[in-house]
Amino acid sequence: MxxxxxxxxxxxxxxxxxxxxxxxxxxxxxxxxxxxxxxxxxxxxxxxxxxxxxxxxxxxxxxxxxxxxxxxxxxxxxxxxxxxxxxxxxxxxxxxxxxxxxxxxxxxxxxxxxxxxxxxxxxxxxxxxxxxxxxxxxxxxxxxxxxxxxxxxxxxxxxxxxxxxxxxxxxxxxxxxxxxxxxxxxxxxxxxxxxxxxxxxxxxxxxxxGGLTLSERIARLKAVSRARLGRACKEVLIAVTHVGSYESSAARALLEVGADVAVVLAERREGYRVSVRVSRGAEALGITADKIALYLAEKYGGEGGGHSGAGMAQLPFIAPSIEEATDMVAKTLPGRVGRICTGGK
Ligand SMILES: [Mn+2]
CATH class of the missing domain: 3.90.1640.10 (inorganic pyrophosphatase (n-terminal core))
Structure with missing residues (x-):
């Protein structure tokens, strides 16, 4: 494939x-x-x-x-x-x-x-x-x-x-x-x-x-417990969350527990580092991680890119707190994902 x-x-x-x-x-x-x-x-x-x-x-x-x-x-x-x-x-x-x-x-x-x-x-x-x-x-x-x-x-x-x-x-x-x-x-x-x-x-x-460190396992569990869930294209489940670190690992964990699109924000000195992962089922619908990362970068003024399955965006501080930034992304994403699978770009 x-x-x-x-x-x-x-x-x-x-x-x-x-x-x-x-x-x-x-x-x-x-x-x-x-x-x-x-x-x-x-x-x-x-x-x-x-x-x-x-x-x-x-x-x-x-x-x-x-x-x-x-x-x-x-x-x-x-x-x-x-x-x-x-x-x-x-x-x-x-x-x-x-x-x-x-x-x-x-x-x-x-x-x-x-x-x-x-x-x-x-x-x-x-x-x-x-x-x-x-x-x-x-x-x-x-x-x-x-x-x-x-x-x-x-x-x-x-x-x-x-x-x-x-x-x-x-x-x-x-x-x-x-x-x-x-x-x-x-x-x-x-x-x-x-x-x-x-x-x-x-x-x-x-x-x-057993190679996952304690802090990585904690980050993964926090990511799951804080996830905002959205849905698009009938059965595409979107999870948006935030962690302090291990954002890529957390995004993979979200796919493992059932998300199709996982977006994980982590705060860095210069803004938010956003890790994006997409399941193979979502990829088959044309929903790719690089499209989502680019969309976030364009919408909020940052940089983004990657592959079909894995992407990364660097965003400025788009909200006063990472909680609110996560909420903002969670609100806009289902609409965007829905447009992709109904044939938009
Ligand atoms: Mn590589």
């Missing part, structure tokens, strides 16, 4: 080689990804790091606002030590798994001011691509990890075993355990296994149910 619409491929060079040429044009790189880096973003960053090193360059990594809870478990479980940048980051930047500057948080200016900017990603084209010196972007890929794993193999760069296992977890995570696959997904999986990646270990680290 394909979840993405065909989008024009932006890769600058059909023969490959482009990434290698650009990475070879400088000897020190900052590697970064989107905020709250998920396993695909973290695995992609580590693979980009390994490729730079394999080509003889130096690199260090920064994850704006840290990595997600699942990524933390993977890094700790695999004993991977990330080489973080100390002091001023290098002026040349590789950004992975990120389409929009807003997703870069505090690193936005560093990335926008990069001397050389390389973007490797599988999202629909966003603002970041137009600024890049070189972009390897393939929206038909299920993950960014698979693009970089195949690049590493093409270049003959050695991938350490633990990072190959992390890569398998990255692909498992973004492909929803192979519900969503692209043309290179299985080739990349085989490649990572050839490098010594341990598939069952990756699966085990990702699926540990």
């Amino acid at each position: 394909w979840r993405r619409l065909p989008v024009k491929r932006l890769e600058s060079s059909s023969e490959g080689l482009g990434l290698e040429r650009y990475l070879g044009s400088a000897d020190n790189w900052l590697v970064t990804a989107h905020k709250n880096a998920d396993p695909d973003a973290v695995a992609s960053a580590l693979l980009a790091y390994v490729i730079v090193r394999g080509l003889g360059g130096r690199a260090c990594i920064l994850f704006p606002e840290g990595v997600s809870a699942a990524s933390k478990r993977l890094l700790a479980g695999l004993g991977i030590e990330v080489e973080y940048c100390t002091g001023d980051p290098p002026a040349n930047v590789v950004v992975v798994d990120t389409a929009n500057p807003a997703q870069l948080g505090g690193l936005r200016e560093v990335v926008e001011g990069a001397s050389i900017l390389i973007v490797v990603d599988h999202h629909r084209p966003g603002d970041l691509y137009s600024r890049a010196s070189y972009s390897l972007v393939d929206p038909s890929a299920a993950s960014t990890t698979e693009l970089l794993a195949l690049e590493a193999r093409r270049m003959g760069v050695e991938i350490p075993q633990s990072i190959a296992t992390l890569g398998l977890a990255g692909i498992l995570y973004d492909s929803k355990r192979f519900l969503l696959v692209g043309p290179g997904t299985f080739r990349a999986v085989q490649t990572l296994i050839d490098y010594g990646g341990d598939y069952s270990r990756a699966l085990q680290l990702l699926t540990q149910t």
Whole structure:
């Protein structure tokens, strides 16, 4: 099943080689990804790091606002030590798994001011691509990890075993355990296994149910207990709620308990970070998470985007409290969702 619409491929060079040429044009790189880096973003960053090193360059990594809870478990479980940048980051930047500057948080200016900017990603084209010196972007890929794993193999760069296992977890995570696959997904999986990646270990680290921290479980339960319910298109259930953190996890939890559209607000210094998740049933009706995230961004003046199943919006403070902001979103959303499934946009 394909979840993405065909989008024009932006890769600058059909023969490959482009990434290698650009990475070879400088000897020190900052590697970064989107905020709250998920396993695909973290695995992609580590693979980009390994490729730079394999080509003889130096690199260090920064994850704006840290990595997600699942990524933390993977890094700790695999004993991977990330080489973080100390002091001023290098002026040349590789950004992975990120389409929009807003997703870069505090690193936005560093990335926008990069001397050389390389973007490797599988999202629909966003603002970041137009600024890049070189972009390897393939929206038909299920993950960014698979693009970089195949690049590493093409270049003959050695991938350490633990990072190959992390890569398998990255692909498992973004492909929803192979519900969503692209043309290179299985080739990349085989490649990572050839490098010594341990598939069952990756699966085990990702699926540990006891791996949820106490605070993540509390956030999920609070999200459910505070949910405002709406309904559209007869049977599409919409849940809008708020949490202090773990908004993505909370949105997934809402789908698990029966919502078709889950929208979770969390307060941040600069406004509300909104995580959107959509069930496969709703996706089949044309209701996609990126449409909802974009709608919220347009209505309230922010930025938003994502995939069919998962999206993210960054909104300004639209109400005096997060309770009222949640109420506002809960009131407007059913009408919008209803228009989508009756054939509107
Ligand atoms: Mn991804």
